[in-house]
Amino acid sequence: xxxxxxxxxxxxxxxxxxxxxxxxxxxxxxxxxxxxxxxxxxxxxxxxxxxxxxxxxxxxxxxxxxxxxxxxxxxxxxxxxxxxxxxxxxxxxxxxxxxxxxxxxxxxxxxxxxxxxxxxxxxxxxxxxxxxxxxxxxxxxxxxxxxxxxxxxxxxxxxxxxxx
Numbered sequence: 038x039x040x041x042x043x044x045x046x047x048x049x050x051x052x053x054x055x056x057x058x059x060x061x062x063x064x065x066x067x068x069x070x071x072x073x074x075x076x077x078x079x080x081x082x083x084x085x086x087x088x089x090x091x092x093x094x095x096x097x098x099x100x101x102x103x104x105x106x107x108x109x110x111x112x113x114x115x116x117x118x119x120x121x122x123x124x125x126x127x128x129x130x131x132x133x134x135x136x137x138x139x140x141x142x143x144x145x146x147x148x149x150x151x152x153x154x155x156x157x158x159x160x161x162x163x164x165x166x167x168x169x170x171x172x173x174x175x176x177x178x179x180x181x182x183x184x185x186x187x188x189x190x191x192x193x194x195x196x197x198x199x200x201x
């Protein structure tokens with residue numbers, strides 16, 4: 038039985054999924070910005086996949102945004118949008134020995150750069166490791182900004198008309 042220990046040294050983005058050998062795993066939180074994943078397998082190769090996406094690509098994004106908008110008193114206390122809507126995809130294959138330790142450094146997202154830096158003494162192959170701007174999520178974000186501004190203008194207009 039071969040074991041591999043992954044250590045992530047940065048706080049993960051909210052919509053991040055981590056897969057080991059095709060199975061979704063949840064990392065254990067060691068400290069505020071440090072996560073640990075332990076995995077045991079009989080195989081000689083282990084595949085790690087880290088995927089993160091924008092909140093605008095979730096299934097019920099529009100209903101969630103309306104809910105947040107109403108709860109935050111029509112956007113006054115609403116959370117800020119990301120300046121860019123990044124999606125990251127990292128897929129790495131590791132050739133395993135008996136005991137393996139891997140340090141994964143999650144990089145600040147920038148367009149066309151690597152998403153995760155891998156530091157280890159075992160042999161690995163990065164199949165895909167990229168961070169890109171998600172144009173579809175960016176369009177949804179622009180639409181949502183316009184809709185929120187329109188709702189605020191309508192509410193102000195109704196209040197002004199009702200007091201006149």
